[in-house]
Amino acid sequence: MPQGHTARKRFGQNFLSDSNIIRKIITAIAPKPGEHVVEIGPGLGALTEPLLEECGQLQVVEIDRDLIARLKERYTPEQIVIHEGDALKFDFATLPSPLRVVGNLPYNISTPLLFHLADYAERVRDMTFMLQKEVVQRMVAEPDTEEYGRLSVMLQYRFDMARLFDVPPGAFRPAPKVTSAIVWMRPKPPEACCCSDEKLFGKIVTAAFGQRRKTLRNTLKQWCSDADFETLGIDPQARGETLEVDDYVRVTDLVAQHPRSGLI
Ligand code: SAM
Numbered sequence: 001m002p003q004g005h006t007a008r009k010r011f012g013q014n015f016l017s018d019s020n021i022i023r024k025i026i027t028a029i030a031p032k033p034g035e036h037v038v039e040i041g042p043g044l045g046a047l048t049e050p051l052l053e054e055c056g057q058l059q060v061v062e063i064d065r066d067l068i069a070r071l072k073e074r075y076t077p078e079q080i081v082i083h084e085g086d087a088l089k090f091d092f093a094t095l096p097s098p099l100r101v102v103g104n105l106p107y108n109i110s111t112p113l114l115f116h117l118a119d120y121a122e123r124v125r126d127m128t129f130m131l132q133k134e135v136v137q138r139m140v141a142e143p144d145t146e147e148y149g150r151l152s153v154m155l156q157y158r159f160d161m162a163r164l165f166d167v168p169p170g171a172f173r174p175a176p177k178v179t180s181a182i183v184w185m186r187p188k189p190p191e192a193c194c195c196s197d198e199k200l201f202g203k204i205v206t207a208a209f210g211q212r213r214k215t216l217r218n219t220l221k222q223w224c225s226d227a228d229f230e231t232l233g234i235d236p237q238a239r240g241e242t243l244e245v246d247d248y249v250r251v252t253d254l255v256a257q258h259p260r261s262g263l264i
Pocket of ligand 1: 067
């Protein structure tokens with residue numbers, strides 16, 4: 001195990017050890033002095049060290065106390081501001097903006113963490129993450145594909161995203177069972193996220209993909225009549241995976257205007 005630390009499975013600890021991959025990730029992030037960078041899960045510092053070299057100062061959020069103790073031994077508070085605790089509960093609004101968020105994310109919390117971070121999109125300049133390849137495929141998936149689902153719609157509504165490159169299991173110690181990928185995310189300007197009721201948008205998207213094999217007439221019956229589908233120009237026999245992100249925005253806006261009484 002690298003540097004005498006025993007990797008904790010419950011914290012999703014797979015430490016990057018391939019220097020070529022580390023360099024590639026840092027090149028993709030291209031951090032500059034003076035930028036506000038926060039790293040989630042610095043671990044043993046594989047990304048932390050080169051990030052610091054480039055930008056001089058860094059914020060980190062780490063849950064593992066043993067790793068925090070090591071970070072404190074190695075770096076001064078002027079170099080690294082350490083936030084001890086769970087990134088899922090961390091208030092990113094306490095950090096300076098515009099924020100650049102980076103991290104080799106623990107796979108077990110990656111989806112809830114992406115949703116948590118989406119709440120801070122207005123304060124974020126961009127985010128670069130290592131995630132399970134399969135998750136990245138779902139994030140950037142297009143309609144009418146197997147990977148396209150709730151995660152794709154909810155994140156594509158708020159972010160421009162690009163899958164940058166894959167990272168094989170051998171780049172980590174211990175090696176995970178799956179291939180990883182680097183994804184880059186940039187919040188869309190607020191005027192592009194123009195759904196009139198984002199909470200309702202989330203509910204409608206969740207329902208549309210809750211039972212993938214069912215038609216929209218069925219999954220959205222709580223909100224949309226056949227007349228609504230006709231107004232929208234959407235085939236009620238179609239399935240959720242055929243609708244574009246903008247279609248979900250249109251459905252939501254119509255429903256928000258004409259809620260079916262007693263059903264919402
Ligand atoms: N950045 C290091 C690297 O690339 O080698 C470590 C990556 S490891 C996949 C994930 C890191 O996130 C670990 O340091 C782990 O302790 C930390 N972590 C796990 N769950 C966390 C949470 N809920 N909040 C903050 N950090 C967490």
